[in-house]
Amino acid sequence: MRLSGITPSGHPQLGNHLGAVRRWASDGRPDDLYFVSDLHAMTTSHDPNRLRARTSEMLAVLVASGIPVERVFVQSDLARELGALTWVLECTCSYGEAARMVQFREKGSGQGGVRLSLLTYPVLMAADILLQGADEVPVGEDQNQHVELARALARRFNGTYGEVFAVPRAVLPATGARVRDLADPTRKMSKSARDAAGVVFVLDEPDLIRRKVRRAVTDGCTGVAYAPAERPGVANLLEILAGCLGGRPADLAEGFGSYGALKEAVADAVIEELRPIRERTRALLADPGELARIRREGAARAAERGEHRLGSAMRLIGAG
Ligand code: AMP
Numbered sequence: 236m237r238l239s240g241i242t243p244s245g246h247p248q249l250g251n252h253l254g255a256v257r258r259w260a261s262d263g264r265p266d267d268l269y270f271v272s273d274l275h276a277m278t279t280s281h282d283p284n285r286l287r288a289r290t291s292e293m294l295a296v297l298v299a300s301g302i303p304v305e306r307v308f309v310q311s312d313l314a315r316e317l318g319a320l321t322w323v324l325e326c327t328c329s330y331g332e333a334a335r336m337v338q339f340r341e342k343g344s345g346q347g348g349v350r351l352s353l354l355t356y357p358v359l360m361a362a363d364i365l366l367q368g369a370d371e372v373p374v375g376e377d378q379n380q381h382v383e384l385a386r387a388l389a390r391r392f393n394g395t396y397g398e399v400f401a402v403p404r405a406v407l408p409a410t411g412a413r414v415r416d417l418a419d420p421t422r423k424m425s426k427s428a429r430d431a432a433g434v435v436f437v438l439d440e441p442d443l444i445r446r447k448v449r450r451a452v453t454d455g456c457t458g459v460a461y462a463p464a465e466r467p468g469v470a471n472l473l474e475i476l477a478g479c480l481g482g483r484p485a486d487l488a489e490g491f492g493s494y495g496a497l498k499e500a501v502a503d504a505v506i507e508e509l510r511p512i513r514e515r516t517r518a519l520l521a522d523p524g525e526l527a528r529i530r531r532e533g534a535a536r537a538a539e540r541g542e543h544r545l546g547s548a549m550r551l552i553g554a555g
Contacts (some may be wrong), residue, residue: 238369243289245426250414260301299515312534360387366541373408412478417451420467465534479504
């Protein structure tokens, strides 16, 4: 079983859609699980109301994108279970192991006011994985080390106290298009970008999408050609077009005589790609009862799935 999380650290954007969520909906296996990792969005300064709103929005987008409701849940709905298991795993983890994590060293150590959770969140991530019994965790390079930690903790717990946990491994995520920021094609499009001018959000209205695409950075060359290294802005537009319509970016390039025409085609394609998701998401967000039901049932299923593992772990470690 595979487990994937998405952190509501911003609004979902086109890169999340083309690079990940669309594939989760189309290629996911029947027992895969997807969760909104809102607890992971609290390791640096955050606004509670904004986090709550973004969590609902992210859940609605996952469902609106076609992921079956049986496969989704929100992490904080399992706060009790995860809190307990995180503690058990912290008691299985050495300080040095946690402090060695590259992300912590880069973002946290040595700075004043850093939240302790920035050090310990990989242990919470291990609890996310081990509670559900996931054996495969699709992650990018930056999270590999955290899955290794989950692996080490599962092995150590099993070896010291008794077999409870499946030992997970990191797998390469099914790669969709890699989308770059429209205003700065050297950077990945990101939901937490400081400047949203080059970021198309899944819920942007069509005219806003068109404006953002029209303003996309290109270059001073003439003629449309696919040359990612020399002409990253134009290549990004062609890759987005290919992501929406299918086909190869280099072939698509031949159909356009000017950047203006390419941009209009990209805007049309992105608007049509996102339209049904935006409409279904808006409908879900306008029906808080339905969203709450999806959330409640997802939480109940996820809690039940992990109950015996948490119970066994507590008993074996000498608690309860
Ligand atoms: P993140 O937004 O970093 O939490 O990532 C959530 C998922 O979306 C991960 O599977 C990422 O690989 C994917 N993703 C995020 N941004 C992009 C992007 N610009 N292009 C392609 N995939 C992306």
